[in-house]
Structures are given as structure tokens and as C-alpha cells.
Amino acid sequence: MPEPLEQLRVTLKQRGQSFTKARQIIFAALQDKEPQTMHEIILACRGKVDRASVYRSIAVFEQIGIIQRLQIGWKYKLELSDSFHNHHHHLTCNNCGKTTRLPEDEQLERRLDGLARSQNFVMQGHQLEIQGRCQDCS
Amino acid sequence: MPEPLEQLRVTLKQRGQSFTKARQIIFAALQDKEPQTMHEIILACRGKVDRASVYRSIAVFEQIGIIQRLQIGWKYKLELSDSFHNHHHHLTCNNCGKTTRLPEDEQLERRLDGLARSQNFVMQGHQLEIQGRCQDCS
DNA sequence: CTGCTTGCAAATCTTTTGCATTGAA
DNA sequence: TTCAATGCAAAAGATTTGCAAGCAG
Numbered sequence: 001m002p003e004p005l006e007q008l009r010v011t012l013k014q015r016g017q018s019f020t021k022a023r024q025i026i027f028a029a030l031q032d033k034e035p036q037t038m039h040e041i042i043l044a045c046r047g048k049v050d051r052a053s054v055y056r057s058i059a060v061f062e063q064i065g066i067i068q069r070l071q072i073g074w075k076y077k078l079e080l081s082d083s084f085h086n087h088h089h090h091l092t093c094n095n096c097g098k099t100t101r102l103p104e105d106e107q108l109e110r111r112l113d114g115l116a117r118s119q120n121f122v123m124q125g126h127q128l129e130i131q132g133r134c135q136d137c138s
Numbered sequence: 139m140p141e142p143l144e145q146l147r148v149t150l151k152q153r154g155q156s157f158t159k160a161r162q163i164i165f166a167a168l169q170d171k172e173p174q175t176m177h178e179i180i181l182a183c184r185g186k187v188d189r190a191s192v193y194r195s196i197a198v199f200e201q202i203g204i205i206q207r208l209q210i211g212w213k214y215k216l217e218l219s220d221s222f223h224n225h226h227h228h229l230t231c232n233n234c235g236k237t238t239r240l241p242e243d244e245q246l247e248r249r250l251d252g253l254a255r256s257q258n259f260v261m262q263g264h265q266l267e268i269q270g271r272c273q274d275c276s
Numbered sequence: 277c278t279g280c281t282t283g284c285a286a287a288t289c290t291t292t293t294g295c296a297t298t299g300a301a
Numbered sequence: 302t303t304c305a306a307t308g309c310a311a312a313a314g315a316t317t318t319g320c321a322a323g324c325a326g
Contacts, residue, residue, distance in 0.1 A: 018280060018325055038315080050283045053315060055282090062272065071209025091259050108249050112268060115240055120273040121229050122145065127209065128266045130250060135258040155299055158306060176290080188308045193291060194307090 004031060004084065008066065011083075015064040022049045025089070026057050027066070027080075034076035034099050035070055070127055089127070093134035102130065142222065146204065149221075153202040153223060164195050165218075165224070172237050172265045173208050173215035173228070208265055227265070231272035240268065 008027050009019040011134040029044040030036070036044075043053050049057075053135075058078065068081040070090070079085075087109075089102040108128075116123035147157040147166050157159075164258065167182040168174070174182075180192050187195075199205040206219040208228070217223075225247075227240045246266075254261035 009263075016320095020281065020325070022282065052284080052317075053282055069209070071207070071214060073238060076209060076214070090259040091254065091257060093259075093263055097221060100257070102253060105249070109245070109255065111246050111249060112266075115243060115246065116229065116268050119229060119238070119240065121231075121268070122175065122271040122276050123268055124270040126268040128250075128264065130259070130261055130264040131253050131260040132254060138258050156305065158300070160307065189290095190309080215315055269298075 007084065011064065011066060017060060017064065022053050023057050023060075025049050026054055026061075030067060030078065030080050031084075033079070035079040037075055037077050041078065068125075068127075071129065089129065091130050091132070091134070093137055094131050098134060100134070102128075145222065149202065149204060152204075155198060155202065160191050161195050161198075164192055164199075168205060168216065168218050169222075171217070173217040175213055179211050198257065206265075209263050209267065227267065229268045229270070229272070231270070232276055236272060238272070240266075 005024060005027070005088060008024070009023065011030075012023070025045055025048050029041055038058070039053070041058070042051050045054055058067065065081055065083065067078050069076050069078055071077075086104060088104055090099050091102055103128045106116050112126055113123055143162060143165070146162070146235070150157045157264050163183055163186050164179065167179055176193070176196070179190050179196070184193055196205065200207060200216075203219055203221065207214050207216055209215075224242060226242055228237050229240055230237050250264055251261055
């Protein structure tokens with residue numbers, strides 16, 4: 001079995017969830033992709049997995065940390081979480097709408113952790129989106 | 139006229155928008171509040187402004203920068219934008235769901251600007267949410 | 277086998293639209 | 302007066318649910 005699928009299987013098992021055909025298809029639709037809307041994922045699974053099942057599986061994936069939900073512009077989008085590809089943030093162009101990754105920044109991460117601590121808050125995760133103009137549009 | 143309402147009036151005028159009764163009511167529902175869901179805003183305006191008008195006015199407010207939309211946990215929420223209260227970010231407790239403000243952090247802001255620049259990206263805005271456990275819940 | 281998942285259809289909830297009326301300038 | 306904004310009702314879109322049948326363990 002390809003290695004990422006194996007990781008999916010293990011993660012599901014650990015949380016007492018089944019490793020089903022539908023979930024493998026949905027997972028595949030998310031792999032190596034920029035964040036997608038629910039609509040896009042449903043389309044990607046068209047004919048293979050029912051709309052309702054996509055919603056149900058996505059909910060499971062989110063609960064057990066396989067995927068994460070982001071706000072990109074107006075609507076939320078979904079992508080595999082940090083365990084399945086490196087932690088990162090996004091740049092969104094207000095003009096062309098393109099979303100690109102920001103390289104990981106150790107200093108930024110440390111700063112965020114410090115800020116949370118200063119509020120007696122235990123940071124478990126965070127999301128950052130920078131909006132503006134990409135090189136092509138400015 | 140109270141000063142924030144006056145600012146609303148001026149902002150609307152500048153963009154060629156009308157300063158109407160409904161918009162004042164919706165604006166009032168957002169003032170001095172933590173970010174709210176659309177549903178909460180509609181409830182706050184119940185009997186005074188129709189659902190459809192709330193959606194329409196919120197869209198106008200967002201277009202002209204009076205409010206901003208944030209991802210807080212699963213759903214988006216809305217709050218007045220930085221021109222109407224200081225720029226800030228949020229901490230969201232994964233346990234009790236409470237959202238609190240993070241004090242402004244000059245160093246963080248500079249870091250974000252630098253990151254955007256390093257990608258040849260002109261930053262126009264950004265959103266940050268830190269998730270974790272608040273003091274009470276940890 | 278046995279219970280968790282799925283597909284399908286229907287129910288709900290959220291957001292948008294058409295249109296006649298009202299209100300701001 | 303004049304056109305944009307509003308309320309209301311209905312349409313469209315997104316998400317959830319009930320239930321019988323199918324599949325994983």
C-alpha cells in the first residue's frame with residue numbers, strides 16, 4: 001500500500017475508525033492539493049462517493065486531525081493537516097484569488113507560542129492567512 | 139450623533155452608499171461585541187431588520203471595509219474592522235469555545251510583513267487565530 | 277455474523293433573488 | 302422627485318438526517 005494511505009489507515013485505526021473504500025477515495029482527493037472547498041471535494045468524488053458520505057467522512061477526518069479547515073477569503077476550505085504535509089500558512093491574492101504556501105518560519109512560530117503563553121493560554125494550533133497582491137497582480 | 143455612528147455615516151458616504159436606518163441597527167449590533175455569526179446578528183436585529191437586508195448590508199459593509207470576516211472554529215464570524223476598533227487577533231479555546239483578543243504585537247506584525255515581502259507579495263491584511271486551551275480550561 | 281458505513285431521498289438550514297414599496301438625498 | 306434600500310416570499314444552495322442495504326473486522 002502506498003505510504004500515505006498506510007498512514008491514513010493507521011490514524012483511523014488508532015481512533016477506532018474504519019478504513020473504508022470511501023474514505024480512501026476522499027483522502028486521495030485531498031492529497032497533494034491546495035486547500036479545496038467542500039464543493040470541489042464533492043465534485044472530485046462524483047460517481048464514487050455520495051455527497052452525504054463526503055460530509056460524514058470529512059467530519060471524522062477533522063475530528064481526528066486528518067484534515068484542517070481554513071478560511072480562505074469568503075469560504076472555508078479543507079486540506080490535509082500538518083501530520084500529512086508540513087506545517088505552513090497561506091498567502092491569498094485579493095486580485096486573482098490564488099493561494100500559495102508560505103515557507104515555514106521558525107521565528108514566527110516561536111513568537112506565536114510566546115504570545116499565547118503570555119495570555120496563560122496553551123496553544124494547540126493556529127491559522128494564519130496573509131491577504132494582498134501577488135507578484136503577478138501588483 | 140454618537141461618534142462611531144458618525145464614522146459609519148462618513149464611511150458610507152465616501153463610498154457612495156446610503157446611511158440608512160437598517161444599516162445603523164446592524165452596525166449597532168456589531169459594536170463592542172466579540173465576533174458574531176450571521177445567525178447571531180440576524181437574531182440581534184430580529185423584528186427590526188429583515189434577514190435578507192442583514193445579508194445585503196453585511197455584504198456592503200464588508201466590501202467597503204467596515205467589517206471583516208473571520209474563521210473561528212467551524213463557522214465564520216463577523217466583527218467591525220480595524221478602522222472601528224484596534225487591529226488585533228484572537229485566541230479561541232478549543233474546550234469552552236470562548237474567543238478573546240490578543241494584544242497588538244508590533245514584532246509579530248513586522249515579521250508578517252517581512253514574510254510577505256520575501257515572497258514578492260504586497261500584504262494588504264491578514265488574519266491569525268490561535269487555538270488551544272484557555273486558562274480556565276487547562 | 278454484527279455493527280459501523282454508505283447511498284439515496286427527504287428534511288433543514290443558510291444565503292440569495294425578484295419584485296412591489298419605502299425612504300434617503 | 303428619483304433611485305437605491307428594504308421587506309416579504311419564494312428560490313437556490315449547502316449541510317444534515319432517517320433508514321435500508323453493504324462492507325469491514
